[in-house]
Amino acid sequence: MNVRKQFRAGSEFRIADHHPGDKPLSSGDKPADQLRVSGLAEQIAAFQDIFYAEHRRKLLVVLQGMDTSGKxxxxxxxxxxxxxxxxxxxxxxxxSTDEREHDFLWRVHEQVPAMGQLVIFNRSHYEDVLVPVVHGDINEPECERRYRHIREFERMLCETGTVLVKFFLHISRDEQKRRLEARLQEGDKHWKVDLNDLKERRYWDAYQERYERAIRETDTDPAPWYVIPADSKTHRNLAIASVMIDVLQDMKLSYPPPNPEYFKIKVE
Amino acid sequence: MNVRKQFRAGSEFRIADHHPGDKPLSSGDKPADQLRVSGLAEQIAAFQDIFYAEHRRKLLVVLQGMDTSGKxxxxxxxxxxxxxxxxxxxxxxxxSTDEREHDFLWRVHEQVPAMGQLVIFNRSHYEDVLVPVVHGDINEPECERRYRHIREFERMLCETGTVLVKFFLHISRDEQKRRLEARLQEGDKHWKVDLNDLKERRYWDAYQERYERAIRETDTDPAPWYVIPADSKTHRNLAIASVMIDVLQDMKLSYPPPNPEYFKIKVE
Incomplete structure (x- = not known):
């Protein structure tokens, strides 16, 4: 089965139909799965080498998910x-103050990939249809407008040579609890702790609801969303790597054709 | 008569209906008109002082026109x-190379005004639906797509607090000839001479046609185009300044209300 189809959200996306603990790609053997992830990561690197040489398209990967979801x-x-x-x-x-004084796409547009570049957004413009809505800083019509701004912006990116892949890392509330507790218990992980994350947890249901809305409203064929069950870190990587391989294969990458004249040139 | 209505292009804009030599606002007395321009420029400065203090909106002025049109x-x-x-x-x-490897709105979006800022674009994203079309570097469907990208981008800017004013400085082919010749005859103006401008003149008719198309396709109520007869420098400034005053008056600018508590504070 095509993995992209398997994880694609679609415009009818319902978060309740997706289970963070699912592991549809797992072999049941964790070390074996980890090895598969390594293999796929190598394969992605090989594709990227051609993608870079080709210098004809742009690749933008968006990672979104609750705190500790594994971005x-x-x-x-x-x-x-x-x-x-x-x-x-x-x-x-x-x-920042300067960023807030511009439209919400301003800082995002600045960072989009150029030809031959792969850019990974660790959080993105989707935060702007989540955080301020959950906290009541923007109202529903403003949020609707932002969905449209996002759709139009992403469509423009795709029409100007960008391949866009969006992942929602879907974890459960319980798994987040375990991860936050683990961070609090390990001194070496305290640098990762933001006490604010503990407070944001109270808004869990509101965030889930807003993720559902945002994904529905912005899942389009040129800019699809993939919902990745993310309670298992190994399976999360396996799923994301598999989708990426699928996307890269579909791009039919190839090195630019050699120049026959070059073979004859004598370097003085 | 409302000057904005008077110079507004509209979506039925035909360049042949607009005469670069017209001077509808002129008093017939050039020194008097120059004095009026100075007065209006002072008035714009006074408005901008309030606009800056208000810190609630953004103002973007786009200047487009053939070479030597007076931007x-x-x-x-x-x-x-x-x-x-x-x-x-x-x-x-x-x-630049880096700019060409991104979508054409990338470098433009980076420069848009923040809250309380007035930004003047001397040339803009409109060059990207003029130069490459005239020279056959992009085809008609790609140009149509860019018109849509521009409309959506400008609408997003307006919906996020930007007041957008676009001026087409309309000069005649003869006036351009006079100005180019004057530059070539005055040694102190040689820094302004780009020999390429002399070659671009050959494409005059094609540029006029593409300006007409671009303006028609992108004149919208939130992002209107004003066509300014520009053979006379004084009248050009008079017309642009008058439209700006009209726009600024319409914004109903006011200083943020004073804080009654502040009056009572003793500074230690």
């Missing part, structure tokens, strides 16, 4: 083998 | 009295 881990586990020459990961934090 | 002169003559604290003029040249 950083995905960057490391799935995209960690890529040549930094053509890859950039961008983490969007709470907007 | 630089407009910046100086109409916006020259403004406090640089809240004003920025951005000149868009031929795109």
């Amino acid at each position: 950083d881990g995905t960057v490391r586990g799935v995209f960690g083998r890529l040549d930094p020459l053509g890859v950039r990961s961008v983490a969007f934090k709470a907007p | 630089d002169g407009t910046v100086r003559g109409v916006f020259g009295r403004l406090d640089p604290l809240g004003v920025r003029s951005v000149a868009f040249k031929a795109p």
Whole structure:
């Protein structure tokens, strides 16, 4: 079965139909699955080499998910083998004063990939239809307008040579609890702790609802959403890497044709 | 008569109906008109002071026109009295390699005004539906797509607090000839000469036609185009300044209300 179809959200997406603990791609043997992830990550790196040489398209990967859902881990586990020459990961934090004084797409547009570049957004413009809505800082009509701004912006990116792949890392409330507790118990992980994350947990249901809405409203054929069950880190990476391979294969990448004249040139 | 209505292009815009030599606002007395321009420029500066203090909206002025049509002169003559604290003029040249490897709106979006800022675009994203079309580097469907990208982008800017005013500085082919010759005859103006401008003149009719199309396709109520007869420099400034005053008056600017508590504070 085509993995993209398998994880595609679609415009009728209902979050309740997706279970964070599912592991449809798992072999049941964790070390074997980890090995598969490594193999796929190598394969992605090989594709990216051609993609970079081709210099004809752009690739933008969006990672979204609740706190601790594994966005950083995905960057490391799935995209960690890529040549930094053509890859950039961008983490969007709470907007600065200067950023807030522009439209919400301003700082995002600045960071989109150029020809031959692969850019990974660790959070993105989707935060702007989640956080402020959950906290009542923008109203429903403003949120609807932002969905439209996103659809139009992403369509423009796709029409100007960008392949766009959006992942929602779907974890359960219980798994988040375990991960937050683990961070609090391990001194070496305290740098990852933001006490604010503990407060945001109270809004869990509201966030789930807004994720459902946002994904429905912005899942389009040129800019699809994939919903990745993310309670298992290994399976999460396996699923994301598999979708990426599928996308890259579909791009029919090839090195630019050699120049027959070059073979004859004598270097003085 | 409302000057905005008088110069508004509209979606039925036909360039042949507009005469570059017209001077509908002129008193017939050039020194008197120059004095009026100075007065209006001062008035714009006074409005901008409130606009800056208000810090609630953004103002974007787009200047487009053939070579020598007076874009630089407009910046100086109409916006020259403004406090640089809240004003920025951005000149868009031929795109760099990095800029060409992104969508055409990328470098433009980066430069849009923040809250309380007035930004003047000296050339803009409209070059991307003129130069490459005239020279056959993009085809008609791609050009149509760009019109849509522009409409959606400008609508998004307006919906996120930007007041957008677009001026087409309309000069005649003969007037351009006179101005180019004057530049070639005056050694002190040689820095302004780009020999390429002389070649682009051959495409005059094609440019006129593409300006007509571009303006028709992108004149919208939130992002209107004004067609300014520009063979006379004084009248050009008079017309642009008058439209700007009209726009600024319509914005009903006011200083933020004073805080009654502040009056009572003793500074230690």
